[in-house]
Amino acid sequence: VDVYERLEDQLSLHTSSNTESGVGAGTALPEFVQRCAADAQIQVSSPGDQALGSETDSSWEYAFPLCVVDNLMGVLHIHSREAIDVAGEQGNILSMLANQFGFAMHEARNYDEHQKEAWMTTVLLEVAKHAAQPGDTMVALQAVLQLATLLAGTDWALLLLPEESGDSLRVGVSAGFRRQETLPFDSLHISTQEFDLEPPFVEGETPRLIDLPKELAGHLTQEQALCLILSDGKNLMGLLLMEDSPLPGIRPSLLAGIGHQVSLRLENARLVDEAAALQSLERELMMARDIQASFLPETLPVVAGWELAAAWEVAREVGGDFYDFIPLPPSDESERWGIVIADVTDKGIPAALYMALCRTMLRSVAQTHIFPGRTLQIVNQQLISDTRSDLFVSVFYAVWEPALARLTYSNAGHLPPFVFRDGQHPELLREHGMVLGVMPDSNYTDHVLELAPGDLFVLYTDGVSEAQNDDYELFGFHRLENLILSQENWEAQAIADAVVDRVVEFRGGSDFSDDLTTVTMHRKP
Structure with a gap:
């Protein structure tokens, strides 16, 4: 009795009662056994029946198909010294045995498949666990590559990662190499063009066979390798290379799944690094904001008969608006203060640095x-000679002598201040020169303003006048003028608060598009 098993459309001897020759020994597959497999019908070869290809002319041979439903599992081959009535009792018994052999093979094959699936599931779970484990990404991926070689049945695996430039790849981690064999990997820098890679980079459903660049092929001592592209859907995150070997069944898809796990870990590591860098940047920006806020006056001058107030908001963590009250040497008639409001033509860190320089x-x-x-003329010349930036700054600078109720001012391209007098139409001080930091030979003219009891002086930046609402309307001079005229009193702090509150309300859901600063000065009645 011989039992042949059908594997991938090929019959091979599974077991035999011929103890002399042993299992698997013997000559070529009998032709009538092949016919049985092809037709799934019982075949009979009588002694001397050369047409059916019998092995001897002294015995009968029978071939029974081993079927489960319509699936041929193999062939039961029987040698007999006597004829068997295949339609009789012996034939029925042999047919039943053939069916049992078929079911047994089917169950054994199912068991093997279940074992393989269980093993693969275990490996994939281990891959997922290692890919997601916290800590060093390269340590986690090292374990993943070792499991990938186990699943694929390959001797080695190699993970190539992009350099910062994005034009070349380096070896990240590897598996299956002795330590001495990995030492040359540290010096490898392989251009992505040598792998014939072009965007968009999309992960494949199965590994593909590629020709290795000469430098890498020399270290690996082979010309080709299996390759999985690792991508986040757009950007190249790396290449997973494995030894070129056959991958039966679903293993190519499983390896593609492992490659996707590696991509996710690399992307998560990048996101974690970016989040850490962003958090660090946010801390630095908050420190910069605190430093910048420290440049502003901690307290405003307290002068009898006068009220002073200021408000300062930035569009980002740091900005280019600033105001200042500079204590100056007094005259014989009055103490003096320098009053400054300025706006650097930018936002964020560049504007903040330029602001700090201007203030100093x-x-x-x-x-x-x-x-x-x-003063403005000299500062303008210093800015141009000491900086190499394209920034410039608008500055309104006045010398205030409170005992004389007098402001001597000059304007370097800043928005015109408002003067409100009881019973009179508001006045805009429109005289101005060129902004600072543009033309080295700019000159600036002094003007004098005297404030009577009850007068209100308002300075502001374009974060007030050019604030936009959701309909892209500007806040403008007229809204600012009408807002102040509508107030019950002109106390400096009340006016500053009202301006900020009204601008915020006007913007609605819009974010700050520019820094906002206002300074108010009120001479008490």
């Missing part, structure tokens, strides 16, 4: 030059 220069020059126009 203004404070320094103002101590030795009492006339505002001359």
Whole structure:
């Protein structure tokens, strides 16, 4: 008795009662056994029946198909010295045995498949566990590659990662190599063009066979390898290379799944790094904001008969608006203060740095030059000679003598201040020169303003006048004028608060598009 099993459309001897020759020994497959497999019908070869290809002319041979439903599992081959009535009792018994053999093979094959699936499931669960484990990403991926070689039945696996430039790849981690064999990997930098890769980078459903670049092929001692592209759907995150070997069944798809797990871990690691960098940047920006806020006056001058107030909001963590009250050497008639409001033509860190420089220069020059126009002229020249940026700054600078109720001012391209007098139409001080930081030979003219009891002086930046609502309308001069005229009193702090509140209300859901600063000065009645 011989039992042949059908595997991938090929019959091979599974077991035999011929103890002399042993299982698997023997000659070529009998032709009538092949016919039985092809027709799924019982075949009979009588002694001397050469047409059916019998092995001997002294015995009968029978071939019974081993079927489960319509699925041929193999062939039962019987040698007999006597004829068997295949339609009789012996034939029925042999047919029943053939059916039992078929069911047994079917169950054994199912068991093997279940075992393989259980093993693969275990490996995939381990892959998922290691891919998601916290800690060092490369340590986790090292374990994943070792499991990938186990699943694929390959000797080695290699993970190539993009360099920061994005033009070349380096070896990240590997599996299946001795330590001495991995030492040359550290010096490998392989251009992505050598792998014939072009965007968009899309992960494949199965590994593909590629030709290895010469430098890498020399280290691996083979010309080709299986390759999985690792991608986040758009960007190349790496290449997973494995030894070129046959991948039966669903293993190619399983390896593609492992490649996707590696991609997810790499993407998560990138996101974690970006989040950490962003968190660090946010902390640095908050520190920068605190430092910038420290440049502003901690308290405003307290002068009898006067009220002063200021409000300052930035569109980002740091900004380019600033105001200042600079204590100046007094005259014989009055104490003096330098009043500054300024707006750098940018936002964020560049504007904040430029603002800090302008503030320092203004404070320094103002101590030795009492006339505002001359002060602005010198600061302008210093900015142009000491900086190499494309930024510039608008500045309104006034020397305030409270005992004389007098402001001597000069305007370097800043928005015109408002003067409100009881019973009179508001006045805009429109005189101005060029902004600072553009033309080295700019000159600035001094002007004098006297404030009577009850007068209100309002300075502001374009974060007020150019604030936009959801319909892209500007807040404008008229809204600012009408807002102040509608207030019950002109106390400095009440006016500053009202301006900020009304601008915020006007913007609605819109974010700050520019920094917002206002300074108010009220001479008490």
